[in-house]
Amino acid sequence: MGAMAVAMSLGLVLLGGFLCRLLEDYILQRRSKKLPPGRMGWPYIGETLQLYSGKPNSFFASKQKRYGDVFKTHILGCPCVMIASPEAARFVLVTQAHLFKPTFPASKQRMIGPQALFFHEGPYHAKLRKLVVSSFTPESIRGMVSDIEDLVLATLDTWEGKKINTFAEMKKFAFKVGLMKIFGREASIDIADLNQAYLNLEKGYNSMPVNVPGTKFNTSMKARQHLSKMIEKVIQERRVRAKERPELPNLLQTLLDHEDETGRLSHEQVVDNIIGIIFASRDTTASVLTWLIKFLRSRSTLLESVTVEQEGIQLKKPDSDRKLTWEDMKCMRLTTRVIHETLRVATVLSFTFREAVEDVEYKGYVIPKGWKVLPLFRNIHHNPEFFPDPHTFDPSRFEVPPKPNTFMPFGNGVHSCPGSELAKLEMLIFIHHLTTKYRWDLDESKTGIEYSPFQVPQEGLPITVERK
Numbered sequence: 288m289g290a291m292a293v294a295m296s297l298g299l300v301l302l303g304g305f306l307c308r309l310l311e312d313y314i315l316q317r318r319s320k321k322l323p324p325g326r327m328g329w330p331y332i333g334e335t336l337q338l339y340s341g342k343p344n345s346f347f348a349s350k351q352k353r354y355g356d357v358f359k360t361h362i363l364g365c366p367c368v369m370i371a372s373p374e375a376a377r378f379v380l381v382t383q384a385h386l387f388k389p390t391f392p393a394s395k396q397r398m399i400g401p402q403a404l405f406f407h408e409g410p411y412h413a414k415l416r417k418l419v420v421s422s423f424t425p426e427s428i429r430g431m432v433s434d435i436e437d438l439v440l441a442t443l444d445t446w447e448g449k450k451i452n453t454f455a456e457m458k459k460f461a462f463k464v465g466l467m468k469i470f471g472r473e474a475s476i477d478i479a480d481l482n483q484a485y486l487n488l489e490k491g492y493n494s495m496p497v498n499v500p501g502t503k504f505n506t507s508m509k510a511r512q513h514l515s516k517m518i519e520k521v522i523q524e525r526r527v528r529a530k531e532r533p534e535l536p537n538l539l540q541t542l543l544d545h546e547d548e549t550g551r552l553s554h555e556q557v558v559d560n561i562i563g564i565i566f567a568s569r570d571t572t573a574s575v576l577t578w579l580i581k582f583l584r585s586r587s588t589l590l591e592s593v594t595v596e597q598e599g600i601q602l603k604k605p606d607s608d609r610k611l612t613w614e615d616m617k618c619m620r621l622t623t624r625v626i627h628e629t630l631r632v633a634t635v636l637s638f639t640f641r642e643a644v645e646d647v648e649y650k651g652y653v654i655p656k657g658w659k660v661l662p663l664f665r666n667i668h669h670n671p672e673f674f675p676d677p678h679t680f681d682p683s684r685f686e687v688p689p690k691p692n693t694f695m696p697f698g699n700g701v702h703s704c705p706g707s708e709l710a711k712l713e714m715l716i717f718i719h720h721l722t723t724k725y726r727w728d729l730d731e732s733k734t735g736i737e738y739s740p741f742q743v744p745q746e747g748l749p750i751t752v753e754r755k
């Protein structure tokens with residue numbers, strides 16, 4: 288009886304979904320507007336099963352092959368339009384960005400904090416973004432070279448003679464760099480405690496936002512409270528010694544000092560943005576660093592050339608001062624191209640989400656109000672028209688700049704990544720010391736890919752590391 292009732296309810300739900308779909312299509316046709324080509328799959332479920340039953344990247348690639356650069360589908364309960372051409376990505380992210388608002392699952396917004404800049408648009412986003420960008424410009428991060436170098440050396444020291452999980456190690460490293468820029472050098476933070484709070488926070492990443500004891504989301508929300516208290520403690524310390532500023536300019540101070548006609552930022556605004564930026568900076572940078580180490584080790588000639596470039600930088604330095612400088616980064620031309628090629632091939636953020644705020648017309652198609660729009664960075668980065676032989680790792684392709692809007696590892700437009708220069712700086716310094724002082728071997732039995740949710744090599748890329 289119970290099973291029958293469930294089956295009937297399910298049937299009604301599916302029928303309801305089907306009728307809604309028909310109604311939606313009818314209304315659009317009446318308005319003589321054409322939806323992009325593509326399949327919407329089953330009511331509610333859409334094509335979510337097809338997306339997750341195989342590799343997400345193959346799903347998007349095969350759709351583009353079949354339907355072209357703009358196509359519709361239905362995933363994770365939402366009707367979506369996928370866009371896979373540079374022009375369409377520019378339309379959504381840059382020129383008509385005001386017609387597409389950022390959109391995230393409710394669980395993620397509550398986990399990170401609703402005042403974080405990613406979730407906003409308009410004047411609040413612009414104000415926050417200006418403050419964040421100002422803390423991560425090349426001028427603001429050039430003073431970090433020596434601190435990052437110390438962190439790289441300390442990290443590599445712990446790897447010597449061991450088998451390590453590269454992604455896990457890189458997460459710790461990127462976390463520490465992020466904290467240094469966000470809180471300054473002198474903040475008294477218990478990094479292990481903060482790290483644990485983040486691990487707990489992440490547990491609710493894709494969970495239902497049900498905050499009752501025992502759920503992953505509840506663990507996440509408790510971790511959030513703990514993080515908020517830790518940040519509050521640092522803020523209190525800052526207030527006590529307001530005049531005695533840490534030498535390294537830092538984001539927290541920038542946020543606390545800001546005042547405009549609307550007053551100062553609220554405590555919630557400061558905390559949500561700090562939590563959000565730590566979140567945005569860690570796994571992205573760590574997964575690219577992990578791919579970089581894999582790609583280099585799998586190409587011995589390239590690794591040799593990068594090592595020669597890095598040794599050349601060391602050779603020019605006097606014995607009395609072998610420390611890296613900001614100017615050295617400009618001499619790492621091949622290494623920079625290898626980083627760009629890694630960003631392209633790995634495209635750790637395969638796509639992003641927006642939502643149409645009104646019916647939008649693009650090339651004769653309508654993107655209905657409320658539909659999600661996904662610029663597919665990976666499809667663009669792997670299109671042979673822009674990157675010939677796209678699956679081959681070839682840093683020399685970056686000897687000439689890519690065509691406009693074809694290379695967007697850090698996004699584009701008003702929400703593009705403010706941390707791109709810091710991420711690249713971390714990578715250059717890491718590769719400098721890794722290649723000049725260490726050799727490492729991959730575990731050849733682990734060649735797969737995992738999604739966590741960023742794309743990373745299987746089991747986080749176990750490697751064994753020896754000093755040269």
Ligand code: HEM
Pocket residue numbers: 404405406416419423563564567568569571572575635636639640695696697698699701702703704705706707709710
């Ligand atoms: C290799 C490492 C990184 C990659 C690949 C990456 C990628 C991206 C991408 C693609 C976006 C745009 C998302 C969208 O348009 O929806 C973005 C936004 C963002 N990233 Fe990064 N990111 C990296 C490192 C960092 C770092 C180190 C920081 C620290 C400041 C950071 C902070 C942010 C923030 C705050 C945003 C949102 C900006 C806004 O909404 O205005 N990211 N990132």
